[in-house]
Amino acid sequence: MRMASNRFGIDPALVEAVIQVESGFDPNAISTKGATGLMQLMAGTANQYQVKDRHNPRENINAGVGHLRKLMDRFNGDIPLVIAAYNAGASTVEKYQGIPPYPETKRYVTKVMNFRSKYRRLRYGAE
Numbered sequence: 001m002r003m004a005s006n007r008f009g010i011d012p013a014l015v016e017a018v019i020q021v022e023s024g025f026d027p028n029a030i031s032t033k034g035a036t037g038l039m040q041l042m043a044g045t046a047n048q049y050q051v052k053d054r055h056n057p058r059e060n061i062n063a064g065v066g067h068l069r070k071l072m073d074r075f076n077g078d079i080p081l082v083i084a085a086y087n088a089g090a091s092t093v094e095k096y097q098g099i100p101p102y103p104e105t106k107r108y109v110t111k112v113m114n115f116r117s118k119y120r121r122l123r124y125g126a127e
Contacts (some may be wrong), residue, residue, distance in 0.1 A: 004061045008069040012125050014079065015065055018086065021029035021108060027057045039064025083112045 001019070005012035022040035023029035030036050034043065038058035046054050049063035074090055075081040083093075084099040087108040092100050095099060099109055 008065045010068050011063050013116050013119035016119045017112045020115045021111045027055055047058055075100040080109050080113065082111045
């Protein structure tokens with residue numbers, strides 16, 4: 001996880017928070033919508049990053065963090081928008097010019113932000 005965070009220049013606490021909320025750190029997690037693995041990659045996203053096995057933690061994390069990097073660039077580092085886009089899709093965030101009004105996405109952003117703060121404080125000595 002830290003290697004991918006360093007490689008893509010993404011806060012490791014953010015990566016950890018996304019994994020916590022997406023899969024609870026279960027590499028075999030599969031959502032009802034077909035998202036798979038630690039970072040709950042959909043097939044299309046996995047294909048963009050040449051992932052062969054979405055259950056493979058290394059492949060899954062590299063692709064998920066690469067996707068976060070792409071979203072960071074697209075949304076100028078605005079973390080709540082990046083998190084919303086990871087959940088609801090970048091085009092949806094752009095359509096609403098912010099966090100979409102979906103209860104699921106709003107809860108998701110709040111959870112990830114809360115876990116990110118917790119991990120930054122407990123693991124990385126930051127606030």
